[in-house]
Amino acid sequence: MAEEVNEDVKARKERERDELYALDISGVTWECAPGTEQHEERVEIAHLPGGAVAMRSSLDPATVLRYTEAEWRAFVLGARDGEFDLEPTVRNGGVSGA
Template sequence: MNEISNGVAATALSGVRWRKSVYSNPSGNCVELAELPGGEVAVRNSRHPSGPALIYSRGEIAAFIQGAKNGEFDDLAL
């Protein structure tokens, strides 16, 4: 599979506080999220902290979280 890259450089988002789930494991298989000043949410791969970050609205994040809670993406984690 070719490497896929899009979004903005995470390094361009200086001054934000990145955080990850307490369920993340020490092997680095994590995503990190940061609230942006305008209310959007940035998402990046914790293994590539200077790599791309995807920017989502609060509504998009809410829809994703609700879908995850409902098990809509469980098949992707198997």
């Protein structure tokens, strides 16, 4: 039974990914963090239908990653919680300095 559920979830996620990458995003508006200049390297995002998000680097705008609403929410919450901090801290699984 659990194996069937896992296969169903896997199939649903593959279908969501395929639908997301099938979207025509040629007319989306790309946004970047406030205060960045056009010539600076930066991450840009575009909001897609259904709460999905596309993300790219300003240095390689042809390479676009796309995330479902759930994936993006998990990423943002993880970033807020320090999961992706460059320096290890107690919050992101590192050890304390004491």
